[in-house]
Amino acid sequence: MRFLQPALIVPLLLGTGLSVLLHPERLAAQTLPLPDHLTSLTSPEGQALLLESEAQTDFIPLMSQFVTQVNQAFCGVASMVMVLNALGISAPAAPQWDQQYFTQENLFSEKTEAIITRDTIERQGLTLAELAGILESYPVRAETYYGGDVSLEAFRQLIAANLGEPGNFVLINYLRRAIGQERGGHISPVAAYDADTDQFLVLNVSRYKYPPVWVKAEDLWQATNTVDTVSSRTRGFLLITSLESAGER
Amino acid sequence: MRFLQPALIVPLLLGTGLSVLLHPERLAAQTLPLPDHLTSLTSPEGQALLLESEAQTDFIPLMSQFVTQVNQAFCGVASMVMVLNALGISAPAAPQWDQQYFTQENLFSEKTEAIITRDTIERQGLTLAELAGILESYPVRAETYYGGDVSLEAFRQLIAANLGEPGNFVLINYLRRAIGQERGGHISPVAAYDADTDQFLVLNVSRYKYPPVWVKAEDLWQATNTVDTVSSRTRGFLLITSLESAGER
Numbered sequence: 001m002r003f004l005q006p007a008l009i010v011p012l013l014l015g016t017g018l019s020v021l022l023h024p025e026r027l028a029a030q031t032l033p034l035p036d037h038l039t040s041l042t043s044p045e046g047q048a049l050l051l052e053s054e055a056q057t058d059f060i061p062l063m064s065q066f067v068t069q070v071n072q073a074f075c076g077v078a079s080m081v082m083v084l085n086a087l088g089i090s091a092p093a094a095p096q097w098d099q100q101y102f103t104q105e106n107l108f109s110e111k112t113e114a115i116i117t118r119d120t121i122e123r124q125g126l127t128l129a130e131l132a133g134i135l136e137s138y139p140v141r142a143e144t145y146y147g148g149d150v151s152l153e154a155f156r157q158l159i160a161a162n163l164g165e166p167g168n169f170v171l172i173n174y175l176r177r178a179i180g181q182e183r184g185g186h187i188s189p190v191a192a193y194d195a196d197t198d199q200f201l202v203l204n205v206s207r208y209k210y211p212p213v214w215v216k217a218e219d220l221w222q223a224t225n226t227v228d229t230v231s232s233r234t235r236g237f238l239l240i241t242s243l244e245s246a247g248e249r
Numbered sequence: 250m251r252f253l254q255p256a257l258i259v260p261l262l263l264g265t266g267l268s269v270l271l272h273p274e275r276l277a278a279q280t281l282p283l284p285d286h287l288t289s290l291t292s293p294e295g296q297a298l299l300l301e302s303e304a305q306t307d308f309i310p311l312m313s314q315f316v317t318q319v320n321q322a323f324c325g326v327a328s329m330v331m332v333l334n335a336l337g338i339s340a341p342a343a344p345q346w347d348q349q350y351f352t353q354e355n356l357f358s359e360k361t362e363a364i365i366t367r368d369t370i371e372r373q374g375l376t377l378a379e380l381a382g383i384l385e386s387y388p389v390r391a392e393t394y395y396g397g398d399v400s401l402e403a404f405r406q407l408i409a410a411n412l413g414e415p416g417n418f419v420l421i422n423y424l425r426r427a428i429g430q431e432r433g434g435h436i437s438p439v440a441a442y443d444a445d446t447d448q449f450l451v452l453n454v455s456r457y458k459y460p461p462v463w464v465k466a467e468d469l470w471q472a473t474n475t476v477d478t479v480s481s482r483t484r485g486f487l488l489i490t491s492l493e494s495a496g497e498r
Contacts, residue, residue, distance in 0.1 A: 030340055030349050042310055050309075060299075061291055063312040064460060071345055085456075091279055094457055096320055100279050101457035207334075208343055208350035211313060 031210050035180035037219070041201060041212035049194050049214050050201065055164035056192035059201070061086040062169065063191070068207045070104045076126035076173075076187040077104050078205040080135055083169045083189060087242045089138050111137035127231035128173045131187060132238055139244040147174075147224030148234035155221040155237075159200065160193040162239050172202065173235040178223035179215050185228055185235060193217075280459050284429035286468070290450060290461040298443050298463050299450065304413035305441035308450070310335040311418065312440070317456045319353045325375035325422075325436040326353050327454040329384055332418045332438060336491045338387050360386035376480040377422045380436060381487055388493040396423075396473030397483035404470040404486075408449065409442040411488050421451065422484040427472035428464050434477055434484060442466075 039046045050056065065085040069078035084091065084102045092106040093099075108118045115133040116126065126134070132142040145158065162170050170190040177183050191212070192201040199214040215223075224235045288295045299305065314334040318327035333340065333351045341355040342348075357367045364382040365375065375383070381391040394407065411419050419439040426432050440461065441450040448463040464472075473484045 030337060042313055047309055060296055063315065064291055065456070066312065066315045067317070068350075072347075088279060097455070097457045098321075099457040101317075206346070207314070208346045208348040 031208070032182060034210065034213065037216065038180060039199075039214040041214070046212075046214055049197065049199065050192060052196060053192045053194040053201070055160045055195075056201075057166050058086075058163050058169055058189075059191045061166075062189050062203060066203065066207075067104070067205065069205045071122060072206075073122050073125045074104055075205050076131050076134075076171075077107060077121065079171050079187045079189050080131065081107060082203075082205070083135075083171060083240055084138060084140070086169060087140065087167070087240070087244075089140060089242060089244055107134070109137065124230055125185065126187065127228055128233070128236050128238070129231060131171065131173065135238070135240060139242065141241045141243055143239040143241075144236065145239070146234045146236040147221065147226065148236075150221075150236070152218055152221045155224070156193075156198070156217045158239065159190060159237065160195070163190065163193050168239060168241045170237055170239060172220070172224065172237040173228070174220060174223035175226040175235065176223070178226055179219050181210060185226075190237075280457070281431060283459065283462065286465065287429060288448075288463040290463070295461075295463055298446065298448065299441060301445060302441045302443040302450070304409045304444075305450075306415050307335075307412050307418055307438075308440045310415075311438050311452060315452065315456075316353070316454065318454045320371060321455075322371050322374045323353055324454050325380050325383075325420075326356060326370065328420050328436045328438050329380065330356060331452075331454070332384075332420060332489055333387060333389070335418060336389065336416070336489070336493075338389060338491060338493055356383070358386065373479055374434065375436065376477055377482070377485050377487070378480060380420065380422065384487070384489060388491065390490045390492055392488040392490075393485065394488070395483045395485040396470065396475065397485075399470075399485075401467055401470045404473070405442075405447070405466045407488065408439060408486065409444070412439065412442050417488060417490045419486055419488060421469070421473065421486040422477070423469060423472035424475040424484060425472070427475055428468050430459060434475075439486075 034040060062082055065082045067078050067081055069075045081102045081104055091100040091102045094101045094103055094106055112134045116130045132144045135142040159170050162168050172190050173187045176186045188205055189203045190200050191203050198217045200217060200220055201212060201214050203212045204210045226235055228235050283289060311331055314331045316327050316330055318324045330351045330353055340349040340351045343350045343352055343355055361383045365379045381393045384391040408419050411417050420436060421439050422436045425435045437454055438452045439449050440452050447466045449466055449469055450461060450463050452461045453459045475484055477484050
């Protein structure tokens with residue numbers, strides 16, 4: 001267990017008081033305060049949970065593609081961009097770089113406009129079904145699970161299994177205030193699962209607001225079992241797989 | 250050593266042939282090919298190097314703030330944004346989110362325009378001295394080391410020591426073709442050091458082009474010992490520390 005040593009260990013040994021002087025608390029200085037039951041990934045405790053986590057195959061591919069949502073309604077758009085780039089799906093042109101790469105600008109197409117227009121997303125964000133629809137306008141499969149339809153056991157098992165396998169990813173749609181954050185519905189990638197503490201690591205695309213956090217499985221499940229007033233259905237999660245074979249690209 | 254298990258282990262056991270089918274090669278499908286002597290962080294080998302690396306304290310704070318340069322000249326701008334956000338330096342307003350957070354738009358100020366204008370950066374990028382100057386227009390210290398002035402031993406020792414300590418970061422200015430990449434001068438954060446293989450992990454802010462890669466210390470040092478025609482000096486690296494006390498924020 002050499003990961004993050006020795007710097008991780010030092011603040012743990014020194015205790016919370018001195019570690020504030022050293023570094024970790026300062027990382028969160030400009031983001032909003034976290035409730036006690038959420039653990040920031042950038043804290044020594046959060047890094048220790050990652051060390052011990054049982055399912056984290058998706059962590060490095062997702063972190064390598066981490067982006068901040070470009071406006072307050074684009075959490076779903078930013079989350080999709082991360083997953084599509086992490087999967088290596090053939091991307092639209094990104095003329096600013098003369099390269100092909102998914103961005104929060106070029107994700108939109110005639111197909112996605114037919115599902116929901118970019119302008120409507122800017123006003124009201126995305127429902128779980130619209131999120132799946134946009135993803136499936138690209139060569140991926142997005143299996144949709146509504147929070148009201150799955151037990152805690154199924155929620156935990158389905159997501160943890162995905163996080164332990166390469167080549168597929170999880171996006172979650174949840175109510176922030178149900179986990180003690182501000183405030184409404186939100187969409188983010190899930191990056192790891194720690195069985196000992198039964199917590200998921202939720203990467204947060206509104207990075208100006210919160211760091212990635214560890215959340216109790218039950219709290220996260222409850223936060224998906226909340227009604228999205230736009231769809232009149234509960235929120236939930238997507239299991240996302242590429243349908244593109246290597247030969248196609 | 251449970252990090253990234255079991256998914257990391259499986260492709261390693263299966264060997265390169267089958268692992269291509271599973272996942273890792275697909276992650277790089279749209280980026281440019283890497284020469285054999287560079288190892289992508291997203292490959293099983295790259296993840297194994299991270300597992301074993303001796304100095305990686307900066308890895309999670311930097312990955313949590315990973316951004317893509319918004320245009321082809323803003324590698325330095327994007328790299329500074331990552332470091333300033335990772336340090337938790339008091340940031341300018343980001344009106345799109347009604348929050349304070351460094352971006353590739355709000356980094357610029359009267360002070361930075363006096364060092365080099367945004368327009369000039371868009372045309373020619375940044376020299377090492379300009380990079381340090383912009384950083385020091387914020388409450389940080391940027392110790393400057395020119396590649397032509399440091400031995401390989403000093404280069405290795407100074408950077409690895411920083412990577413093993415919390416609360417400070419490294420930006421490197423190097424010639425890409427000297428490490429076998431396309432093509433000119435580039436600036437990126439360094440995130441980890443592996444002593445066994447004597448390699449540094451260089452995060453690459455032109456994510457549309459290359460993944461983060463492990464580079465031999467000697468190759469990276471040589472790539473900093475190259476002349477930047479704008480400054481007529483060699484490239485090099487910066488060791489960056491916050492000068493802001495917790496009380497000031």
